[in-house]
Amino acid sequence: MQRFSALSLLRHGLGRHQGWKPQWRNAQPKPGYDAIIVGGGGHGLGAAYYLAKVHGITNVAVLEKGWIGGGNTGRNTTIIRSNYLFDESAALYDHALQLWEGLSQELNYNVMFSQRGVMMLAHNIHDIQVFKRHVHANRINGVDNEWLTPEQAQEFCPSLNIDPNVRYPVLGAALQRRGGTARHDAVAWGYARAADALGVDIIENCEVTGIRRDANGAVLGVETTRGFIGSRKVGVSAAGHTSVVMGMADVRLPLESYPLQALVSEPVKPIFPCVVMSNTIHAYMSQSDKGELVIGAGTDIYTSYTQRGGLHIATHTLEAICELFPQFRRMRMLRNWGGIVDVTPDRSPIIAKTPVKGLYVNCGWGTGGFKATPGAAHLFAHTIAKDEPHPINAPYTIERFRDGFMIDEAAAAAVAH
């Protein structure tokens, strides 16, 4: 692998950049591999990287039906945080956050992980109770998360309006300073390049059309648009399309796929220093390095594979943004797009073995998969390599739905009374 550094940039600059090599090979499928990852997003590419790097399994292929990073990896609002409520979730997301903190150096690829802080706004007493519960739980779990008064929140994010006489006043906020954003495409490319350097084949434009199994039901490999590719271990990391792929091995999962939208404004000079989230009025915003305000919108109400949603979902989001930040009302929406998120009944992921021998799945990340990328990839690689989960992902089984061991972050924030 060509090392990236200021020096190499300088050297290649003198050579008019003619000497750069492909960041990953345009690999052609081999007849067989020790492991196959289906899905060339950050999760899948990362899993291949950790299989090679941590477990020494380098004869690995990543099969991507389009171009790597073209699914949710390249379509999300890049928010990274780990201040989740339940111990199982905090452990999972903080594992990821710790990997994020060294990822650029680990991959020798600047993924621009920017710990600008993620601030979640409380607009009513119920929000305060829920966020304080998070703050306390996180503290004991060693996850940073602090409670801010409205004044402290405004100090951290000067754009914030803390007038108490608005429809949804800011009553306080929970701030995770270690949280932030990263450059989504770079995560896919960085993992691809590092995995490729360790021998992993990254095969684009290769859609899996079937899963071949032996008489006992164990996995033998996958049928693809580029022919059969053998492997005794197949890990599926296909986000919104997981149901489709797993259906090829007759594995049904508790998943539904919904459209999720995001949008950006035109670029402007730095104005917004952190990530602000408001669950109550459904608004999420940060500013990218390029200057665009990056805004997360909601899911549509129906399942869909169209990678787009209704205009009313985006307008509703902008209503909330304009209400929170009336100074941005004259800003303009530059680009609006949709992804497909696969959602489980408890809104927590599955990273597990399946009833089919040799078939593993990493799915169900709903709207929150990007932040977990390195952690999920690392744990998925462990699960595939060892044929058993890492302690951190041990609770994230398929069977938890049967047995009732839910990890229900969404319900835990639910509003009633």
Add this chain to the structure above:
Amino acid sequence: MSKQFRIKGTGRVDPSRPINFTFDGKSYTGHQGDTLASALLANGVHLVGRSFKYHRPRGILGIGADEPNALVGIRRDAARYTPNLLATQVELYEGLNAVSQNRNPSLEHDRMEVNDKWLSRFIPAGFYYKTFMWPKSAWDKWYEPRIREAAGLGVAPSQPDPDVYTQRYAHCDVLVIGAGPAGLAAAKEAAATGARVILADDRPVMGGSLLAAADTNISGEGEDWYSAGAWRKEVLAFLEKQPNVTLLPRTIAFGYYPHNWIGLCEKLTDHLAVLARGAPRERLWQVRAAQVVIATGAIERPLVFPENDRPGIMLADAARTYLQEYGVAVGQKVAVVTAHDSGYRAAHELKAVGVDIAVIADIRGRSVVSDRAVQAGLNVLTEAKIEGTSGKLRVSSITMTAAGMRSNFACDAVLMAGGFTPSVHLFSQSRGKLVWDNKLQAYLPGDSAEAERSAGASRGRFALAEALADGVDAGREAAQAAGFTPGTPAFHPQVTVKHAIGSGGYLGAAPTSADLSKAKAFVDWQNDVTAKDIVLATREGFLSIEHVKRYTTTGMATDQGKLSNINALGIVSEATGRSIPQIGLTTFRTPYTPITFGTLAGHARGMLFDPARVTAINDWAVAQGAAFEDVGNWKRAHYFPKHGEDLHAAVNRECLGVRKSVGIFDASTLGKIEIVGPDAAEFMNRFFVNAWTKLGVGKCRYGVLLREDGFVTDDGVVGRVAKDRFHVTTTTGGAARVLGMMEDYLQTEWGDLKVWLTSTTEQWSVIAVQGPKAREVIAPLIEDLDVSAEAFPHMSIGDGKICGVPLRLMRVSFTGELGFEVNVPSGYGRMVWEAIWERGKAFDMVPYGTETMHVLRAEKGYIIVGQETDGTVTPDDAGLGWAIGKAKPDFVGKRSLQRPALTAPDRKQLVGLISSDGRTVLEEGAQIVDPAAPKVPIGHVTSSYYSAVLGKPIALALVRGGRQRLGESLYVPMPDSVIGVQVAPTVFFDPEGARVNV
């Protein structure tokens, strides 16, 4: 100076109406009808911006929505500053104040120019992925802030926007998008059938390319012929007269959404010098069209050659259009570089008004068109290679090689004619399939996914006659598809032109002998992406066009690749040896052009953002000076401070007032559902955990509702008002959810039940009167109902009258005191409340809010769903196991309660907590640990208050195995201390429950 560039008698601007404006503080004059761009050009100003990365000086490149360079900020007043507007679209008005962007300190001298001069060699595409990684902590502390400072374009507005925005919904039979020749023809034909037609065009004047058509004549249906301008006027006059036609100028169709749902943005006031008070700035139209005609024209393509970005270098047809529409010559000595016949047309028309054409350099070979230009006295080079340009803030010369001769031509403008790219954005958004047309070298609309058709240049019909005929057919077909009948046979007008648009075009980097690994040949002007950047991306293995786009950022600027995408494709194609269809195409995303946030948000601001729900008694509480809290959409009185009391003082007083005498509380927000029918009791049995069959008429029972997964989702008191009628109450936030869930089971699972459900939440005002004196307060007001302790014991329900109006009285208590909930029709709520209040004065009755309600119920260990429960709590966890009808074979959620996790022995259970020091009020949400394992949380505080009646803090908590731990000492770790607590029963006050039964 302006006189040099304004050509008298040409264009539609009005020289008799001069308009003064400023650009970067300097005053200029334009004409009515000018855009900022045309007015600047008329004043000889080309330099208007600096590029994103290299901060290179840039001029006006185009004339429309595709402009990548001429982005300006418009400051109308302090609160009305809008960044990143296109000078090509900003209409001039008196006093317009425009400022350039992304330069420091000025357009002429920009410190960041160093990026271009010295650094550019070392900062190619994607350089930032390769560096800024050492030391690790420096990324967010040092590098990133500097990168951010350099990036961005304009400055965001800093004050709340005072303008208002409005929205309309509309239906039509045929929506025609674009009012160029094809669009006008289509609208006319569709309108003639009687179909409801909406015609939208983004420009202030409709007509599209007809507005710039010189020496062009169009035939009418008789013997008559019209000039292009007259034909346009005739058609518009016809359309304006039709009652079934809506014309929307200044209206951009920005998004094609499923089921023929189109988003349009109409600009209303940005072109006005004086704003009428309250006049909306923009209007969002959301149109449901039976049929859509996409007539969005084509986008002119630049040529990619070294230093093709100096101010003065612009698109050829744009320059021609500046002349024909605005009477502006973009230069005095103009060089034309072309790969398309339209370059010659521009040269001929500019020459005709006296502009000196330095050279026409055609990268193609000799042709009829080039020969004709030579005959006309123009200097034409064919098979030309374009080697570069010079000039600092304005192009001063261009160099090319033809027939082995390298020559340099002095000029003050260079026109590029690379051909035209059909504008297929909306078609692609509709999910129609694009097909590569090898002959036209363009993607064209193929199979439709929605009820639409494209017409004219947007599907490659560039010549005027073709576009008109195509529009005619599209309009007729669309109307027919929408159920209307076109009349007489279609008439396709004939056209005569002096200079036809012709054919040709080129994709990718134009031929040059320059070394493109050194030269800057721009593909994406705004984002400073050059041909070598794109080649570098392919060298580094980025082979998919989406990867090239994301790695180089080509096509990601504010024009979203309108100019750059197709050239980028051409370069990737050449660099990788694959055909363009093999490389694919990037997705066309909404919106077509940037759309103001405020327009999309519309009226949903302030109190209209999410209208608050208030009860009939709300105004009384407001008058009393109550503090409010938001609960769901409701405004609820939180507490009633007296004489400057804070929350705690008020709540202590309110609590003691209720316990000592009586209090009054507005419980109207509770959800209420009336369940009626012969099978009502059976429905209740199946739905709630409780048994209902034996509940007597006139009696109440506390009901618990589970989700099908076994977890508590709602609760409330249910009264049986008749054998076949139940009055169900729900939590405030759960009302709609519970009714929806009931309807779901009733309609889709239990079709065997004869039951009807009605939401009565808004029907009843609910006045809770609670305290030892409650009966004394209300009894004298009540008729037709005996409320004595004997006749109306705890958990009774009955109908009667109060203050002469209908009453449904429930004897229930959420305080542990003797209590009643007075239900009266909402219209009487305020009157009855005040009557009770008047009578209560003799008993020192206190009004109390939700906080006191919470304290009083916590003293009694009553749970609040959503506070003690969180969607992971079973009835048994919450201490509600007693409520379950054990003999029932089934109810919603019952089966799930048997799952292993829900029967596990160490589940978290609801308990009381007492602070060991007797003083500290715990924080809600605080975690609980066992001293034996202080790092492992075993639960959390769900509710915590100071109890005035007990004189000490109390708390409820969910604790692992909690009921086995009664009396145990546990810890609540806080950031700065550890609080000792003792596990206690959940009922702190009156554990025998004597007080409710008086």
Add this chain to the structure above:
Amino acid sequence: MLIINCPYCGARPELEFAYGGQAHIDRPVQPADLNDEDWTGYLYLRENTKGIHAERWRHLHGCARFFNALRDTRTDHFLATYKVGEKAPEVTRP
């Protein structure tokens, strides 16, 4: 915004409707008779079809009735809507 043809009221915009998930999943008559595996199937397992999906909608802000629909989840185009209790109509697969 989708347009949805309520079998009782006719074509109405999506905002009037609530989505009800996959159709034709009957609640077991005696849930107690099911083992955990089968009960989980009822509770959570869904086809999540990429293609023609039979699903429930409720005309919440209209007649308030549930009905079923066939929708192609690849395009979001409806092929049919029909009343609760009726069999899904035969449709030609696009």
